[in-house]
């Protein structure tokens with residue numbers, strides 16, 4: 366591609382090179398700051414006045430600003446080229462240092478919690494107004510915190526306990542060989558390669574990949590159920606020790622949200638499931654099938670759209686899409702290109718996938734992706750630039766401690782950015798095929814995030830209910846719960862291969878320590894943005910400042926309070942129904958292209 370030079374990022378704003386002597390100077394300074402902080406505050410936070418707490422939090426922020434450039438630089442340099450020994454060494458050193466500093470400074474959160482338990486009125490002290498919501502969140506954790514030693518013991522036990530289950534699952538996947546016939550030729554594939562074939566344009570290949578992967582997983586189903594059963598039971602035990610009312614409460618606290626909001630969301634999604642099934646019927650029709658088989662869910666319909674876009678074309682399209690919404694809203698995006706903060710060139714040794722990393726000190730961000738010019742690549746870029754836009758607004762309005770946005774809100778600008786892009790592409794599309802490609806791409810993704818993920822929430826809920834009722838979670842029982850949850854979403858719109866009962870065994874999230882109920886935030890994020898978008902379509906330009914306000918607020922307010930600034934209320938079903946309406950409308954647009 367001609368513009369390859371434009372597609373490599375410039376990290377010199379952070380450090381000139383891996384050998385930059387400023388890296389070690391910064392590390393030494395940060396280590397010293399942490400030591401001084403510990404000396405000054407360990408065991409003494411309970412005695413602080415409001416002004417003392419203010420000073421303490423400011424010192425944490427100064428420390429985090431100091432160390433952040435080093436951790437950002439080392440992780441970015443490593444992601445861009447994972448094979449360079451010097452970069453590997455730096456990244457390893459910084460990761461270990463960050464873990465050590467994290468343990469060294471963990472006391473401050475626990476002590477702050479204890480202080481607030483004693484003096485909750487500190488939350489409303491005027492000097493602490495910037496940190497009000499941070500303190501509210503710390504206060505909410507207090508009754509669930511254990512002692513410092515107990516917390517350390519849990520981390521240490523997880524390391525060789527739950528983490529070992531997780532290691533076992535990934536080792537299993539990475540040591541298997543899958544026999545799959547691709548276009549008439551039987552070949553042996555690693556898991557990564559086999560999983561890639563699940564999205565193959567050829568239907569028989571997708572089917573063969575599905576059968577090969579899931580029949581092998583199914584054969585060892587009892588091993589995976591041992592893992593999942595024990596992980597869930599461990600979680601029930603720990604939740605009781607932490608005095609959580611339900612196994613979901615820990616995740617609700619981390620996401621800064623409430624049970625009734627999530628219940629409401631899931632109920633609305635279930636009520637709106639017909640619009641997803643309707644989409645799946647249209648997809649079947651496009652594929653010339655009477656009904657979809659499960660391996661058609663991942664069929665890349667947009668992939669039949671051959672047009673390729675240069676990186677420059679992608680840049681222009683995305684900037685125009687953001688500018689159409691509001692010229693200022695595109696400022697952060699433009700800067701990402703002019704400052705060369707995007708690494709989009711595909712090359713050997715680069716990390717897979719795409720991400721956006723916040724660069725607080727520069728009031729900006731860095732994006733990594735491997736851009737190959739497909740429609741899907743432009744959507745990925747528009748998504749990541751949404752994250753950069755969020756960082757752009759947040760860094761201009763918030764101090765570092767108020768930039769820890771929970772996952773239910775963290776995807777707001779990114780999904781919104783995808784919608785802005787699809788709006789522009791649909792407006793300028795010259796053929797129905799073009800429109801269909803754009804619509805299928807966003808509907809597939811939204812269908813996954815909203816509906817398929819909801820089934821996984823129900824599945825997890827069902828496991829804990831089963832444990833509570835004394836049901837033994839052997840392999841057939843876990844599969845039964847999986848299939849029940851799955852069918853609540855798909856109904857008769859999809860037919861499943863029998864080995865797909867083992868589908869749950871492949872999801873790494875279920876085996877990770879402290880990662881229970883990872884799933885509903887995706888549903889929340891997707892529907893939250895679709896609701897905002899519906900609001901934007903109704904209100905037009907008066908909506909623009911509302912979105913900016915939500916993004917600028919960072920984590921200084923709860924997700925509920927953020928929605929309220931846009932006169933929206935996630936506690937009502939109307940709120941979520943309006944997001945589902947956006948999904949339904951996109952489905953209707955797709956129907957028009959047939």
Ligand SMILES: [Zn+2]
Pocket residue numbers: 748752776779
């Ligand atoms: Zn994202």
